[in-house]
Amino acid sequence: MAACRAQPAFCRGPHTLTVPAELFQENRQRLCERLKGKVPSGAIVLLQGGESQTRYCSDHEPIFRQESYFQWAFGVEEPDFYGAIEVDTGNTILFPPKLPDTYAVWMGKLLTCEDFKERYGVNEAHWSSDIPSILKGRNPAVLLTLKGLNTDSGNYSREAAFDGISQFKVDNEILHPEIMECVKPQTKKIIMKSIRPGVYEYQMESLFKHYCYFTGGMRGEAYTCICGTGDNGSVLHYGHAGAPNSKLVQDGDMCLFDMGCEYYCYTSDITCSFPANGKFTERQKGIYEAVYKSSRAVMAAVKPGVSWVDMHLLADRTHLEELKRLGLVTGDIDEMMKVRLGAVFMPHGLGHFMGLDTHDVGGYPEGTERSKEAGLKSLRTVRTLEQRMVLTIEPGIYFIDVLLDAAFNNPEQARFLVRERIDSHRGFGGVRIEDDIAITQDGMELMTCVPRTVEEIETLMEEGRRQPPMPLPQD
Amino acid sequence: MAACRAQPAFCRGPHTLTVPAELFQENRQRLCERLKGKVPSGAIVLLQGGESQTRYCSDHEPIFRQESYFQWAFGVEEPDFYGAIEVDTGNTILFPPKLPDTYAVWMGKLLTCEDFKERYGVNEAHWSSDIPSILKGRNPAVLLTLKGLNTDSGNYSREAAFDGISQFKVDNEILHPEIMECVKPQTKKIIMKSIRPGVYEYQMESLFKHYCYFTGGMRGEAYTCICGTGDNGSVLHYGHAGAPNSKLVQDGDMCLFDMGCEYYCYTSDITCSFPANGKFTERQKGIYEAVYKSSRAVMAAVKPGVSWVDMHLLADRTHLEELKRLGLVTGDIDEMMKVRLGAVFMPHGLGHFMGLDTHDVGGYPEGTERSKEAGLKSLRTVRTLEQRMVLTIEPGIYFIDVLLDAAFNNPEQARFLVRERIDSHRGFGGVRIEDDIAITQDGMELMTCVPRTVEEIETLMEEGRRQPPMPLPQD
């Protein structure tokens, strides 16, 4: 058996990705380059990592997941750290918590500061209790802390704080926009496997998570798995506590599986849509290929300088053209676009930045504004594309009763809808095709590797059907 | 395919346990019986359920897990509920949150109050925004809210709060001790499967979780899996973020796997210890059988009226007798007991209440006190056993360097230790045998069903070895 490559690096066995600590050093360098000239000489960035937590009042500790900015800057796996970066030199200091000696019985050999310095490839490490004295010794012109709005959640990032911070000059404004510009993820591939009528949706969630962890060393999930079959495919955030992937998959169901794993806090976000029984009906094929067409139209159009809002509108337009071809809508496409008819079928945004969070930061920097129009208001970014941006492209067409009802009640929209054809699609669910891409100098790189055409999907599923079926506890 | 039994009940398919809503009704009745006479006529219990949360400043929502007291009383699967119980009548009111209509697009069809009433088998349901007016209409003599110390974490349970609560008389003291007395779990079995040298510890964690979810519909884990092999078996809380089950299992390793799943918030907590290659060495057998002996000695002794502290001491004494037989300690057992020598080998408590939390509440009711002595101070309860109590019995022997070093440096303890024999066990790891039991009228019921004797374990593992090996991505 081969071994992981030498430390400092993150690795879960030779079959998994090795992430060298230099990645984080490069991240810090990029940040320092951006900050130089904008902050006084002698400035120090100070970040606080995620804290260990317990569930409600109990002593149950969920598996720790590092705060994303801190992960980006330091790649630290444990809770309760601080980290500092001297902007002028890039000199990096980690501040691990000093645990009581007795913790060794429960947690194993306690690492020393020297151990942590080696483990994470930083210049220095000191206990977090020494933050005030260590920082005092550096005589910083200013401490740059992180405070900024997350435009997906509406929450603010938590600013670093420690006893004695009042002795220092603190600037909590400049760091957030600069670090947002720097956060730039890498990603990985995942694979979808066999399904049959007669399994429960959650059994596919279980299989997916097991595959990712067993085969890829991925302990975390990027987000709650969405395993919507039949009409559940039209519930955009299906899989939540009130609808926990508990339906039995039926013959004839269309499936919409949106599942992503996480490796060392790097996320993926991929949706596959396919027929439960392995063979598209004509109707399923029609809707699927409409979405496939818009997905590939957007992929052909993205490159630096292109507006993401225009890409959303391109997907809308493609959907409407295809739905017209299929006889579900009728009339002039430009007129449909004016009344935002596309949002009836795709109420969510076309895609989002992705990285250390599934919905990564930086979508609405200062000077940008969220649209108030249907569909467009759900966009997680309105930016002009730049090289190195990582996004999802995830057009979809859904048959959502409340939205269809509202459209039929809106004369401006109803005049384009072919009621009988649309009503016959109620209960269909939905189709979403979600890929992860990186913007390159003159286009994009596709990072997702799953079967996408109707033919590719049917071929793969046919192969799966030639293997002995997975034993099911319910049979 | 068979279906789940009719609502109101929790079920994840016919192969999984059906938990009828009557269970929670019985729980509430038991609580009301205890409260009657201690509270004025017209008192109303008011509990607040767990709230939906996001990770740090992002919009990532971890899978919701209900707060345990709320689960015990109402069995509600979704976040942001309140629940009220009229003590005189048992009349039960749920207060779900009123979600904006637009959420239907993201979450699916929004349930009405009538739906929730049916779903959870309660008498009434009203939106949580109507709590003040609904409660006002009942003119409660007092609202009983929950506020109490969790003695495992040192945290207080969060008291129910809503806008307008100041209009009511509130008592936050009486409910906590009464509800603690009522919380009484049911439980289930889990099964451990195949392992080989050459797998990673985390691959067994993955396999376990997959088995529980795929086969048993258990989405949650009771606690972070401890998959300690070799020396890691001596790290009591191995598996945490800084030691995430990432070691490669070696031929000759002893394994200590402490893993529990959760079904509808009911937890299990089971530890199995076994040799990685399926065959105990003489040394492994010696330590294993010492722990097995203490486990069964405790099982033979527990019944109503017995002190849990005495059970801990019984396990200690059995360990010391066996270690003496094995030549690791020498001298008079009573003298060893006086200097707490047992705690060198078993620094944790013998076991704990278990139910909706792995470490369930009620360990230290008023009038009880935590010991300051080694080992005993780690006990999560010091109570006298009563019928219907559910506990773990989990004796263990570990070779923990820091504790052995301390014992050798303590002349009172060192005189019993046979240095050469003990040093030769360094790196062994540890053995823990953890079973889940319920105290019955005259003894106990064993709820765990796993192979336990050396022979049973070797037979099962031999069977596993006759099957084709699991393909490993690292091979």
Ligand SMILES: [Mn+2]
């Ligand atoms: Mn997405």
Ligand SMILES: [Mn+2]
């Ligand atoms: Mn336990």
